[in-house]
Amino acid sequence: xxxxxxxxxxxxxxxxxxxxxxxxxxxxxxxxxxxxxxxxxxxxxxxxxxxxxxxxxxxxxxxxxxxxxxxxxxxxxxxxxxxxxxxxxxxxxxxxxxxxxxxxxxx
Amino acid sequence: xxxxxxxxxxxxxxxxxxxxxxxxxxxxxxxxxxxxxxxxxxxxxxxxxxxxxxxxxxxxxxxxxxxxxxxxxxxxxxxxxxxxxxxxxxxxxxxxxxxxxxxxxxxxxxxxxxxxxxxxxx
Numbered sequence: 001x002x003x004x005x006x007x008x009x010x011x012x013x014x015x016x017x018x019x020x021x022x023x024x025x026x027x028x029x030x031x032x033x034x035x036x037x038x039x040x041x042x043x044x045x046x047x048x049x050x051x052x053x054x055x056x057x058x059x060x061x062x063x064x065x066x067x068x069x070x071x072x073x074x075x076x077x078x079x080x081x082x083x084x085x086x087x088x089x090x091x092x093x094x095x096x097x098x099x100x101x102x103x104x105x106x107x
Numbered sequence: 108x109x110x111x112x113x114x115x116x117x118x119x120x121x122x123x124x125x126x127x128x129x130x131x132x133x134x135x136x137x138x139x140x141x142x143x144x145x146x147x148x149x150x151x152x153x154x155x156x157x158x159x160x161x162x163x164x165x166x167x168x169x170x171x172x173x174x175x176x177x178x179x180x181x182x183x184x185x186x187x188x189x190x191x192x193x194x195x196x197x198x199x200x201x202x203x204x205x206x207x208x209x210x211x212x213x214x215x216x217x218x219x220x221x222x223x224x225x226x227x228x229x
Contacts (some may be wrong), residue, residue, distance in 0.1 A: 043221055043222050044203075049213060089216070094212065095169040
């Protein structure tokens with residue numbers, strides 16, 4: 001299985017901050033990489049697919065980049081509704097696996 | 108608006124079989140390039156893909172669970188189901204169903220059910 005490792009596992013930030021989360025794959029996955037946002041008690045929601053394509057309805061302050069093994073999710077200006085856990089997922093091969101999640105907390 | 112809803116027992120005894128159904132509304136389950144999947148999340152842990160199915164009946168399983176898992180689809184009811192046998196406490200988790208849209212080799216899990224918590228305990 002391809003292992004997905006996110007860093008950091010958690011971070012504290014303030015409204016308006018620029019936030020960057022990284023995801024590293026144990027082998028090259030091209031750009032077969034999705035990002036999800038999950039709020040407590042809720043299902044994950046797709047933010048970004050194909051590493052850098054914004055899912056419909058997702059605010060433009062979210063962006064994704066990367067290819068191969070290293071990927072980044074950036075929130076350009078953190079909003080109150082963005083405090084949540086973010087997870088990456090590869091879909092390069094079976095089984096698709098997820099990162100362990102990065103919890104973004106209020107500073 | 109597409110909606111998915113999981114249903115099934117919230118408590119299962121060890122060694123028994125966990126059975127869940129996902130009812131899809133707002134769209135047909137028999138749409139090309141739409142797969143349907145189960146994903147679980149143990150309390151406080153990350154997400155784990157369990158299995159996926161196409162309306163034709165083609166199935167895909169996580170090798171780590173394959174010996175215990177069966178996924179099936181009922182197009183007449185617009186539902187798909189999961190069975191996980193010989194459960195242990197390690198199978199305690201929130202179970203989600205999701206739509207998986209494929210396009211150009213990419214797979215987007217774009218609609219999810221609200222999830223159902225299954226606890227394995229005697």
